[in-house]
Amino acid sequence: MPNASARPKHSRRARRRRREDSARNELVSSSLESAQQCLFSQDYGTAFVHYLLVLNLAPVFKDLAKESFRFTLFKWAEELDSVGRIQDLFDCYEQALEVFPADEVILNSMGEHLFKMGFRDEAAGHFHKALKLRPDYPEARENFYRVANWLVERWHFLMLNDRRRNQKYQQAIQKAVQSGCNTVLDIGTGTGILGMCAKKAGAAEVYACELSKTMYELACEVVTANGMDGSIKIVHMKSLEMEVPKDIPHRVSLVVTETVDAGLFGEGIMESLIHAWHHLLLPPQRGENEFREPSATGRVIPAGATVFGMAVECAEIRRHHRLCVSEVGGLSVAAAGELRSPVSCSTEPDDSMEPYTTERLSRLPGGYKPLTEPFTALNIDFNNVQELEGLSSREVQKLCLPVSQEGELDALAVWFQLHLDEESSLSTGPQEDTCWEQAIYPVHDAKGFVLKAGDELIVEVSCRDAYLRLCSVAVLRDGREIRLDKHHDSGFSGNPVSVPNPEAELCSALACLQTGQNLTKDFCMLECSEMALLNNQDYHRSFCSAIGKLISQMKVKCLNQEQGSTVQSDCSDLLYVLDVSEGFSLLSLIAASHGHVKAFSSVEKTKQQEVIRRLARSNNISEQHLEFWLNHTEDEQGMLKRPSREKLWSAIILDCVETCGLIRQKLMEKASLARCLLEEGGRIFPERIVVYGMLVESDMLLLESAVQGQEPTLGFNIAPFINQFTVPVHVFLDFSTLECRHLSETVELFVLDLMDTNANYTNREVKVQATAAGRLTAVPFWYHIHLDQEISVSTLNQNSHWKQAAAVLQQPLEVRAGDWVLLAVKLHKSTISISARVVDAPGPTE
The missing domain is CATH 3.40.50.150 (Vaccinia Virus protein VP39)
Known part of the structure; x- marks a missing residue:
């Protein structure tokens, strides 16, 4: 009977489930115990496997085990990262997210690993998900802001705010469709x-x-x-x-x-x-x-384009692409060999070099001087496929450009006119009100070469590897050709200089030919920001003075202790100085040059280490007094630890400010660790950072930060979506050339004390009086970096290698002259945020 057969099946099924449940419970219990034991013994990989088994079999334990599971995952991920098992690392995160798909902490942590590996798109997706789950999660918000600048670059906002550009494209498309x-x-x-x-x-x-x-x-x-x-x-x-x-x-x-x-x-x-x-x-x-x-x-x-260019003199471009000084912090740099930025153009493609960089010429500090009239470098028809295909194989074109005024040849600046159709075009020229920057082809080989009115500059134009390449190769002067490129087989091949007669010019050429081989051999590439740092003489002089003072004080202290003590102390021991600056730095060498110092450098690249060794030899600094610290350090976390023989550091140099204008991430954590490693009387450089700012009205900052206005863009609803990627802090800012109105005097916003942990805080309120009426849109900020009590450098200095940053307000604030504005300044994990509101005048005690 149907009923009779149904009952036994149901009964057997129930009994089997009970036996399964019993076995499962036993397995869950033993795995949970094993996970905890492995965690205690720091066997994170095995603990992770046990936790996964427990949480998959018994989801009821999720709330109870979440914190331990996260801790285990993060520790195991660190181990996998340290041995380069990147695929295993991401597999573990994927498994963790299957168990906790809506865990904002795991999402954020996986995003950090993705970003570290260079997967910015994927990292941003994880940060974004974490923020959607928990909008007030500060770690995810900070990470998202940092990555948003790469994902949705600021020019997207400028282009959408450029009504003229948008309308021209719309009209050209409408005509074509119709x-x-x-x-x-x-x-x-x-x-x-x-x-x-x-x-x-x-x-x-x-x-x-x-x-x-x-x-x-x-x-x-x-x-x-x-x-x-x-x-x-x-x-x-x-x-x-x-x-x-x-x-x-x-x-x-x-x-x-x-x-x-x-x-x-x-x-x-x-x-x-x-x-x-x-x-x-x-x-x-x-x-x-x-x-x-x-x-x-x-x-x-667009139907095609016309490319224009001109030769320019510009000190700002020069100092970012070639060495402009003969000494750095008291050290002669003559033996450094050829140092240059990775931006270098030649007619022969080189994968290690970028052919050009970009700048907005109208905003360069110090401006620029045109040395030639604008010239046409190229015409291209995008509707002619044969022309497109032939461009890369086209013969190198030589242009002979009359020099219109005297000046040092620093770069070729390039822009173009984009022909949308036969009637409409857009220009990216330096005089245009445009969202575009210009392409900059810096000149390295003609170091210090002065063009004169009446000269003719020979420029070669090619597209051999699908990049537009412009190269200054020679100058025609008084019927003679002076070569500017070192790699040419004849004529001048080094750094030509202006000389009064042909005989002297020939001697100069022969000298350059003799040294050309060594220059090529000793060539070393530095980032543009590293070149600008080397050229920042104020910074290096200040550091040289500050480290010299400290070393003198430590020597005196040791002698005083020796004289006043019955126990014999050894003042012949070297003072230990550690430089953990990012990238190329000569600070360790400057410290070693004071004598009685063993300096440790964090420079990692072999070529750059060779440059520092050459400079040490040429400046009579023994190689025994210089060591490359990271050559013996397996992981980044080991950067800050005791030197050999358990001796403590006399000075630790921290790189505190990123070139873009932000405080370096985890700076205060590094400072806290560094303080524990200093000997008595030792010091962190810098010891204190003071943040300064100013109230400004700047439409340009608004246009670069978000799509503005209430009206849809060309009738389309775009702003709410792209404005999700608006970041509250604008970086890589040149405050000296920013289009803005100053609404206040300079004011101190915040202090970071790297030597005294008790002096620090995370929030501060500052009252600022408006000196002019206007719309407060942003608070640009910069830093005074105090090396000691008397010596400091400013990131706002004209020769600074640092840029500035600005906190852009979510809503502009109307202020009148005399109004008091309360700025709430917060620091969270090295990220500064600022909000503003108008308040009553401060009382007599404020």
Whole structure:
């Protein structure tokens, strides 16, 4: 009977479950005990496996074991990281997130590892998820702010705020669609704005691609919010990987793109368009007399570009790309060999070098001087695939440029005019009100060479590796050619100088030829910020004085102790100085130059260590007094520990401020550890940092920080989505050239005491009186770095290698002259945040 057969089955099933439950409970119990024992014995890998088993079998233990599980995961991840088992590390995090998919702490920690490995897109996704789960989670918020600048670069905001640029693109797309281009592909869609313009103009089909995962997800959100998710297909891939009919059903009649950088070709527009013409676009119209249906032909917006350039003198560019000083902190640097930045252009491609950097010429501190009139370097037609394909193999073009005024040759500055169609164009020139920077090709080989009015500068232009390359190779003066490039086979091959007669000029050329081989052999590359640091004489002089004072004091102290003590002390022992600066630093060598010092340097790169050794020899510093600390240190955490023979440090040099203008992460933790490693009377350099700031009104900072205004961009709702990536602190700021109105005097905002932990705080309120009426939009800030009580350097100094930063207010604050503004300044893990409100005047005791 059906009922009779059903009952026994049910009964057997119940009995089997009870036996399974009993065995499971026993396994969970023993695994939990094993996990705790392994944790106690610091066997984190085994403990992690046991915890995973427990939490998968018995989810009821999740709340109880969460903290221990996190601790175990993080410790095991540290071990895996230290031995380079990166895949295993991420596998563990994936397993942990399967158990705790909504754990903001695990998400944030995995994001930190991803960011450390260079996976910025993925890291940001994890930080973003952590913030959505817990908006007040400070660690995730700080991490997200730091990574947001890379993911959604500030130029996105500037471009969306550039109404003129947006309208011109919209008009060009509308004209093309209305003339018959009704199938469209938007390459590098970003926020999706150009694709939406095409759809709004009436295109029947619109496709888009985006490589950045963050921008792809953002574009999908924007398109959906504007009701076009069913009519615009966005794919997360390079256009070079797209195929018909796999990714789009057929070839399109219009490609729209703005995958151009300041040097025009740096974002790969040439490769993208060549591939598009061969695989994604309909063939172009062959000629004016050949009739073809508009829908059967393909075209590109922008239609082409004209590239312009000029030679310039600019001290700011010079000091970031070549050595401009003969001594650093009392050390002669003549033996350093050739030091230069990684930005160097030659007609022969070099993978170790970037052909150009970018600057906004109108904002360079100290300005610039044009040495030639603007010249046309290149014309390119994006609708001519043969021209695009032939560009890389085109012969090097030589241009002869008349020099219009005397000056030192520091760089070639380059910009372009983007021709959207036959009627409309956009210029990225230095005199334009534009969101674009200019491409800068610094000149290394002509160190100190002065061009004179009447000279002719010979510039070579090429595109051999799909980058636009401009190289200053020679100067024609009084009928003679003076070579500026060292690698040429004849003529001048070193650093030519202006000399009064041909005989002296020939001697100079022969001398350069003799030393050219050594210069090439001793070549060493430094980052642009490291070059600027070497050229920062004020900083090195100040440090030399401060370390010299300390060493003298320590020697006197030792002698006094020796004289006043019955126990014999040994003052012949060396003083130990540790420099843990980031990147290339000569501070350890400067310390060793004072004598009686064993200095430890944190410089890691072999070539850079060779430079320091050469400088030590040439400045009569024994190699026994200099050691490269990280050569003997396996992990970063071991940087701060006792030197050999258990002797404590006399001085520890900390790198406190990032070049971008922010306090270095974990600075206070490093200072706390460093204090424990100092001998009596020893000191941390710097000992104190004072943060200064000022109230300003700056529309430019607002435009670079978020999409402004209440009106939709070209009628599209974009701002709420991209403004999620707004960061409250603007970095890499040149305050001396910032377009702003000062609304107050300079005011002290915060103090970080690296020598006295009891003097520190995390919050401070500062009352500032407005000296002018206006809209308070931001508080730029900078640092006075106190090496000791009397000696300090400012990051606002004109020769500083540091930039400044600014806290941008979420909402501008209207102030009148005489108003008092209360600034609430907070420091969390080296991140400064500032909020402001108008308050009553302070009382007599304030």
